[in-house]
Amino acid sequence: MLARKNRRIAVAVLGGVMTMVGAAYAAVPLYELFCQVTGYGGTTQRADAPTGTIIDRTVTVRFDGNVNSNLPWNFGPKERAITLRMGESRQTAYVAHNNGGDANIGTSVFNVTPFEAGAYFNKLECFCFTEQPLAAGESVEMPVVFFIDPAMDEDPHLKHIKEITLSYTFFPAKGPETPVAAAPAVTPDPSNRM
Structure with a gap:
């Protein structure tokens, strides 16, 4: 009974944390979109x-x-x-x-x-x-x-x-140090399979 209750609390806390992280990442693009549409700021x-x-x-x-x-x-x-x-x-x-x-x-x-x-x-x-x-x-x-x-x-x-x-x-601007076209090709290592 106690283990089930603890599991529920853990899932709820994890869900809350994931929601907060998602909201933090979405806030900047959503704010930019809002400003572009309304002219705000x-x-x-x-x-x-x-x-x-x-x-x-x-x-x-x-x-x-x-x-x-x-x-x-x-x-x-x-x-x-x-x-x-x-x-x-x-x-x-x-x-x-x-x-x-x-x-x-x-x-x-x-x-x-x-x-x-x-x-x-x-x-x-x-x-x-x-x-x-x-x-x-x-x-x-x-x-x-x-x-x-x-x-x-x-x-x-x-x-x-x-x-x-x-x-x-x-x-x-934060860009790649090497242009993509000039970057060396990457060959997969067959011994490094998961």
Whole structure:
């Protein structure tokens, strides 16, 4: 009787622990998905094409660039600000330079402020969608094509917004040391069977 009760408790505790571990692993991707869908925390939207509607209300978009201290790059916007009409798509660029003696790969995180504007800030093209490799001493111009959804004009909480800041921070990407194509083939050892 006692052994059965202990087994039930052990299974319940193990089930609780497994649920907590699963929830911890699922929290980050679910939070990222939530932010992308809602624009929460200044997360911008990704669009395939502009809305097709351009209205007269203008917004000034300011650009900011930062680099984590573990990445030997200089990075910043080519232009400090652009004023555009809502619905109008625009292109600008950021410039990155690898000051290090080795090639390395960077990945960027981004947000807009005020955070509430993230739901209306749409990117058509962005270097932030992929990792960016740079050879030692290499400089590159990285384009961003974006528009502000005219629906922002209908949001009573954002009527006062005249400026939006788009900010990127580059970090070292965690990638394989050897590209998969260059990795040596692995031959199974028949004596090492389980």
